[in-house]
Amino acid sequence: MLILLETMAEESRRTTASEVLEPLLVRTQAGEQEALAELYHHARTAVYGLALSYLKHSHDAEDVTQDTFVRVWENAHQYQPRGTPLAWVLTIARNLSLMKLRERGKTEDLEPESWERLAADSPLVTVEDRQVLRAALEGLTDEERQVVTLHAVTGWKHKEIAHLLELPLSTVLSKYRRALQKLRTLLEGGETP
Amino acid sequence: MNDQQLEHKLYSALEHTAPNDVAAVLARLGPQNGKIIPISTAPKRKKRILPWLAAACLVLAIGGGVTAMRYQQANAVTSVVSLDVNPCIRLEVNRAEQVLSATPVNEDANQILDGMNLTGTDLKVAVNAIIGSLLKHGYVDELANSVLVSVEDDDLTRGTALEEKLTGEISQVLESASINGAILSQTFAGDDALQQKAEEYGISQGKAALIQTLVDSSSHLSFESLAGLSINELNLLANSEAATDLTSQSSATSEETIRSTGTASQSGYVGVDAATQAALTHAGVQQSQVSYLEADYDYENGRMIYEVEFGVNGVEYEYDVDAATGDVLKAEREGHMLQTPAQPQTQQAQIQQPQTQQPQTQQPQVQTPQSQTQGNSAGTISSQQARDIALANAGVALSDARELEVELERDDGCYKVEFKSGRYEYEYEISVTDGRILNAERDD
Numbered sequence: 001m002l003i004l005l006e007t008m009a010e011e012s013r014r015t016t017a018s019e020v021l022e023p024l025l026v027r028t029q030a031g032e033q034e035a036l037a038e039l040y041h042h043a044r045t046a047v048y049g050l051a052l053s054y055l056k057h058s059h060d061a062e063d064v065t066q067d068t069f070v071r072v073w074e075n076a077h078q079y080q081p082r083g084t085p086l087a088w089v090l091t092i093a094r095n096l097s098l099m100k101l102r103e104r105g106k107t108e109d110l111e112p113e114s115w116e117r118l119a120a121d122s123p124l125v126t127v128e129d130r131q132v133l134r135a136a137l138e139g140l141t142d143e144e145r146q147v148v149t150l151h152a153v154t155g156w157k158h159k160e161i162a163h164l165l166e167l168p169l170s171t172v173l174s175k176y177r178r179a180l181q182k183l184r185t186l187l188e189g190g191e192t193p
Numbered sequence: 194m195n196d197q198q199l200e201h202k203l204y205s206a207l208e209h210t211a212p213n214d215v216a217a218v219l220a221r222l223g224p225q226n227g228k229i230i231p232i233s234t235a236p237k238r239k240k241r242i243l244p245w246l247a248a249a250c251l252v253l254a255i256g257g258g259v260t261a262m263r264y265q266q267a268n269a270v271t272s273v274v275s276l277d278v279n280p281c282i283r284l285e286v287n288r289a290e291q292v293l294s295a296t297p298v299n300e301d302a303n304q305i306l307d308g309m310n311l312t313g314t315d316l317k318v319a320v321n322a323i324i325g326s327l328l329k330h331g332y333v334d335e336l337a338n339s340v341l342v343s344v345e346d347d348d349l350t351r352g353t354a355l356e357e358k359l360t361g362e363i364s365q366v367l368e369s370a371s372i373n374g375a376i377l378s379q380t381f382a383g384d385d386a387l388q389q390k391a392e393e394y395g396i397s398q399g400k401a402a403l404i405q406t407l408v409d410s411s412s413h414l415s416f417e418s419l420a421g422l423s424i425n426e427l428n429l430l431a432n433s434e435a436a437t438d439l440t441s442q443s444s445a446t447s448e449e450t451i452r453s454t455g456t457a458s459q460s461g462y463v464g465v466d467a468a469t470q471a472a473l474t475h476a477g478v479q480q481s482q483v484s485y486l487e488a489d490y491d492y493e494n495g496r497m498i499y500e501v502e503f504g505v506n507g508v509e510y511e512y513d514v515d516a517a518t519g520d521v522l523k524a525e526r527e528g529h530m531l532q533t534p535a536q537p538q539t540q541q542a543q544i545q546q547p548q549t550q551q552p553q554t555q556q557p558q559v560q561t562p563q564s565q566t567q568g569n570s571a572g573t574i575s576s577q578q579a580r581d582i583a584l585a586n587a588g589v590a591l592s593d594a595r596e597l598e599v600e601l602e603r604d605d606g607c608y609k610v611e612f613k614s615g616r617y618e619y620e621y622e623i624s625v626t627d628g629r630i631l632n633a634e635r636d637d
Binding site for chain 2: 136
C-alpha cells in the first residue's frame with residue numbers, strides 16, 4: 001500500500017484546493033444538497049483528521065465529522081467567499097471538537113482506543129494504517145498531533161496552521177519538526193533525520 | 194522515510210478510517226439558517242386555516258418528494274466502471290462517485306477483491322485499493338503492464354470526465370510503484386448487444402467494447418479471435434496499424450473511442466527490431482538496400498505477430514514473424530517486373546508428376562543435397578531453405594519468381610511455398626523436418 005500514499009496526499013491537496021471547494025460552498029449557500037455531498041467527498045478526510053487529532057477517539061471523531069457538515073449546511077450563509085473555504089469548514093470542525101472535549105470533561109475519561117478494533121469493519125484500513133494512527137495518537141502530544149495532522153491533510157503553510165489552531169508560528173514550527181521526528185522513531189525504530 | 198512519506202502515511206491512514214457516509218449527513222439536513230423560507234405569498238386579511246393546511250401539506254409532500262429523490266439519487270447507479278487486467282472488476286457508482294457494488298467478473302478477480310468490502314467507499318479509494326491489490330498479486334508488471342478502464346454511462350460527458358479522472362489516478366499509482374504502466378480507457382453508453390457478447394465470451398463489457406472497436410476498425414480481426422487475448426495484447430493491437438486499416442473509410446476510428454496512455458509492455462516478445470532483422474535475413478536483403486520499411490503488431494491465426502513490410506528495388510516484401518519466437522511464419526514477395534516468357538511445355542509435363550503425390554520416388558534427386566548442405570542442427574529446415582527447394586524443383590530462379598509466399602503450416606508440419614513465374618502458378622508443400630517435397634502443383 002505504501003506506493004499509493006504519495007498519490008493520495010497529492011490528491012488531498014488538490015481536492016481541498018480553494019478553487020474546488022469555493023464553488024461548492026457557494027452552491028451549498030444556495031441550498032443545493034448535491035454541492036454539500038460533493039463538499040463532503042472532498043473534505044471528509046481533513047475534517048475527520050483534525051477531529052481525531054483533538055479527540056483521540058474514532059467514534060467521537062466520526063460524530064464530529066458528520067456534525068461539521070450538518071453545520072456547514074445550516075450556516076452556509078455565514079461563509080464569506082474569501083478564498084479560504086477549507087479553513088472555514090475546519091474552524092467549525094475544531095469548535096465542535098473542543099465542545100466535545102468539554103462535554104467529555106464533565107464525565108469520566110474515555111478508555112484508550114482499542115487499535116485492533118479501529119475501523120475493523122473497513123477493508124481499506126491496513127495494518128500499517130493502524131500502526132501510523134496509533135503512533136500519532138499515543139506517541140505525540142496533543143499539539144504535536146494537531147499540527148502534523150493538519151499539515152498532512154491540508155498541505156497548508158505553517159502560518160495558516162498557526163492561525164487555525166490559534167498557536168504562535170514558532171510553536172507550530174517546533175511542534176511540527178518534533179512530531180515528525182517522533183513518528184519516524186516510532187515507525188522505523190530509531191532512524192534519525 | 195522522509196517527512197513527506199511520513200505525512201503521506203498519516204494522510205492515507207486518515208483517508209481510510211474517515212467516515213464515508215454522505216447519506217447520513219444528507220438525512221440530517223433541515224432548513225438552512227438565515228434563509229427566508231419561500232412561502233412568500235403575503236397572508237391575506239382573512240386568515241383561513243384550510244389554505245395554510247394545504248400549503249403545509251404541499252410543502253411536506255414536496256419535501257418528502259425531494260428527500261425521496263435525494264435518496265434515490267444516492268442509490269441510483271449512474272456509471273459502471275470496470276477495471277480489466279486479466280482479473281476484471283465491475284464497480285457500480287452513484288452520482289457522488291461512491292461505490293454501490295463491486296463485483297468480480299472472473300475467477301482471478303475473486304482473489305483481487307479478497308473479501309474487501311468496497312460498498313459505500315469513494316470510487317477513487319476503491320480504485321486505489323484494487324490497483325494496489327493487482328500489483329500485490331503480480332497482475333501488473335513489466336511483462337504485462339496494461340490496464341483497461343471502461344466507463345459505461347449514458348451521459349457520455351460525465352462518463353468521459355470520470356474516465357479521465359480514473360486514468361490520472363491509476364497512472365499515478367503505477368508510477369509510484371515504478372511500473373511503466375499503460376492505460377487504455379474508454380467511455381460508452383450501455384448497449385444490450387454488447388452486454389450479450391460480453392456474457393457469451395465471459396468477459397467484461399469494457400473488454401467487449403474494446404474488442405468491438407478493434408474489430409470495427411480493422412478489415413481482418415474478428416471478435417472471436419480477440420476474445421482470448423490479454424489486455425496487454427489488445428493494447429498492442431489498439432496502437433498498431435492493424436486497428437486502423439479501415440479508419441480512412443470508417444468514421445468511428447479507434448483513436449476517437451479508445452484513449453491510450455503509456456506504452457504497452459513488449460517484454461514478452463522478441464521486439465520489432467529482431468522481427469525486422471529476421472525478415473531481412475530471410476529475404477537475403479541488407480537494411481541499407483531497403484527503400485521503405487514498416488513493422489507493426491498484428492494478430493493472425495491465433496498468435497501475435499509482427500507484420501514486416503519493406504521494398505527493395507521496386508520489389509515488395511511482406512513478412513509475418515511470430516512475435517513470441519521470432520520465427521518467420523509467412524513470406525511474400527511481389528515483384529513489379531515484366532512477366533518472363535512462358536516456360537516450355539515440356540517442363541510442365543515434368544512437374545505434373547509430383548502433383549500426383551509420389552514424393553518418395555521423386556524427391557531424393559533434388560532434395561538430398563539441399564537438406565544435407567542447408568539443414569539446421571535440429572533437423573528442421575528454415576523457410577528460406579524450403580523456398581529454395583521449391584524453386585529448384587520448379588527450375589525457377591529466385592529473381593524470376595513473383596508473388597513469392599512461404600508460409601509455415603505448423604499443424605501439417607510443412608512449409609507452403611507459392612509463387613508465380615511466367616504464366617504459371619506454383620504451389621509446394623515442403624516438409625519442415627527434412628525438406629522433402631510433400632506436394633507440388635503447377636497451374637496455368
